[in-house]
Amino acid sequence: MEPEIPKIYSPETIEPQWARQWVEQKLYRPSDDPASPRFSLTIPPPNITGLLHMGHMLEHTEIDILMRWHRMKGENVLWLPGTDHASIATQMIVERELGREALPDLEPGPAAQSAWQREGQRRRQEMGREKFIERCWLWKEENGGTIREQMKRLGASCDWTRDRFTMDPAYTRAVVEVFVRLYEEGLIYRGKYIVNWCPRCGTAVSDLEVVHEERKGKLWYIRYPIEGGGGHITVATTRPETMLGDTAVAVNPSDPRYREKVGTRVELPLLKRFIPVVADDFVDPKFGTGAVKVTPAHDPNDFEIAERHKLPRIEVINEEGRMTDKAGPYRGLDRFEARNAVVKDLTAQGLLEKIEDHMLSVGICQRCHSVVEPRLSTQWFMKMKPLAEPAIRAVEDGRIQVVPDQYRKIYLDWMGKIYDWCISRQLWWGHRIPAWYCLSCGVVTVARQDPSACTKCGSTSLRPETDVLDTWFSSALWPFATLGWPDDTPDLRLFFPQNLMIMGFDILFFWGARMIMMGMKFMNEAPFRELYIHALVRDAERQKMSKTKGNVIDPLEITEKYGTDAVRFALAISAAPGTDIVVSPDKFDSYRAFANKIWNAARFVLMNYRKLPEKVQQQIAEALRPMPGLGFDAVAAPENLALADRWIFSRLLATTGEANEALGHYRFHEAADKVYHFFWHELCDWYLEWVKPEITQTAAEPALATWINLTRVLEAALHLLHPFMPFITEELWHEITRRPREESISHAAFDLVSDRVADPISEKQFQTIQELIVAVRNAKAELSLQRQRPSVQIACEDLRVLELFRAHLDSIHRLAGIEATNFTRGRMTGETAGVHHTATFDLRILHEEKVDPAAERLRLEREREKLEQALAQSKKQLDNQSFMDRAPRDVVRGVERRNAELTEHHRKVLESLERLGKT
């Protein structure tokens, strides 16, 4: 900071410097000393395809606050950063890029996007697997670091020397190791089942990657003629095109309508095939007609019915969503075109009985929003039940704490009814499944290294598996694979298990649950001790932010405008656990104002500090080092401090305690709020105002004790604020302490956990003075005398209070804006108008205007009414014997005290009214 300190805080000139320095100095690399208490956390790795959005920023802000807080507590903190290869997302982006190169002239837009995508897919096939993967790596090198650079700019206190990527060679080794071990144990298997198939992406996806959407659909009632004449059975379906693959009609065995038909055959319209009528408990007689068409190759329920009845499975829809040869005349049609054609033909043949509107939930591909097709296909699966059990117990018995608690139950519910996980993807970018097929005998070899020959028959003609693993397979290993597993590394020994994991609810099952399962399986313990689920960020209309809605707030943009610290603070103070958080420019504005307030408070102190004789400056700086934390010494011992100094110190201690408590429970909003209130409304509004004359005077005798206390409190306040606002506090800390630029507030010792209790006597005394000052300001405002400095008359029965006022008369005069005070012991009985009462004192502004008796009466009457209401309530409680008997003593005493105060205040008001009446 130059001697001329600007009045307006400009984050844009200060933040980038520190951000750069922190990274260059490797400031947040933990020590490798196993003796010091450690705190470790791995970042939820953002996708390399991603740009930083507000959700990231919230997550990183919360993490960073905690990391900086733990560092302040003297712990050895590791925040390990990294990125995820995002198999499907990356492949799509690279494909689109290929498509765009081939078709550069298209007008950008949704239509072009899908054209590029299709063309890109074609070109991918053309160039082949190896070339395409090379291309993906290239893309990753060029774009995959964007988020990392953004995070650095936002001051995330990661250890960048430990940056990891899910496709690093070492990490890939861990993935292969896990796959092979699980396969050898029979927990990974291969089989032909119905899976969710995305025809657009051309791959299977897991259940979790399918989102369900309520859509208006129809229920078509189709007549299946009974073989040999004699009527028909009507089935209802939401997907008429699948009838082409029907291999049975099923009815409930107890359904009297169809009992006789079971075992007979019906004719499948359009294709003229005959299919049996079977009885199965699955069928609900109350739905539709009570008869169900069975399409084993395209419906999971029908698949199971077919298993039970040994029915054939006919695939009529292919991997592109088009009808197969088995669909006869409909072959080659898209599945939705086929639907229309089938309905049209059935209508023409008079076999369509009716059509009803029907709401149904449609499965949509999470990635590309295509309608997912349940499709028979050979895939790799992970058996989940045996893996889930230990992961359930770890949460049940508290080895992992889930915060907020509501998510514990959601986790347990989901884990309780978990299904096997389809882990193979028909994609190229990702971890290739380490399996080889023998072209001679057909046996599958799963191995850590490329096998040269078949393990069964020794043939050397092997075909490697082409499928890759679901991205979430590799991220499930994140908490230990990033630390060097499967090797027994020092990092693994020192930092595993992680102390904490933070994530959004949206990936609790995708990632959180699977990490716990893999941790239990391969490390024999929970991968982290606590799991904190953070809120979702929404815009001012409570909408979830998304690119398609166009309501995305770009953190970098907003940060540039308001400052990182302000945005961080706005997020933190809005982040109550378990609730969504709403952000808006308004909010950022108010916390930018807060940053400016901090800046100016420090500026004020510094400006005056620099006017002090050099010797005094030295003395003050001396008192700040070595870091005394919150300790006192001889100069600034409590008995040498004035009331205001003791008061602000007491408030500082209380605030520190509250902020610690709140952060310990992830109550970011509460911690931020306490610190905010302390800094602005106690430190600035009262304390700085109070000591202003002492520190602005350049008198021969600087108030050394006050100066020391002031700088200490300010320094402590910067520490308190630092986790929330790292940049401005780093900057100001250097100015206040005059420490070298190479040092950092984040590593400065600070006695955060103080065993000192607050100082209730000073607090009470200061509070009484505050009451008086506020009362005078009020009275002045009521009389519109704000511009003047009138004299006042104060009467008080309590001699100690009177003494207190007298002792601080100058401050009171200055802060209340009055000229002189006339004190009386006792009550104000001789005056007829303009008297303001409180329980402890009476107050009258002396001024020339005649007080209007009518207005005066109105004011007092209103006051009387309020007091009487309050009195009635406290009396009621005191008269209630049950309350007196059962309520705790301190509650009763509180009511009694209040009642006494009210009574006193009320009596004074009544007396004033009476006197007023006499005039």
Add this chain to the structure above:
RNA sequence: GGGCGGUUAGCUCAGUUGGUUAGAGCGUCUGCCUUACAAGCAGAAGGUCAUCCGUUCGAGCCGGAUACCGCCCACCA
């Protein structure tokens, strides 16, 4: 079809185990350019805590029901 969360000031939200007078920010109104800050200072107005019933000496908070809003899970064609 199950499960969960929400409903508090004009707006956005706090309110930790039930306890005296329900808070904050923004907005509104009044007055101040008081030599740190007008992105500021000093004041003010504004709430039957969604509704009903219950438990209790005492309920914004605990229990039950209702209404509306939102979310998650689910293989009923």
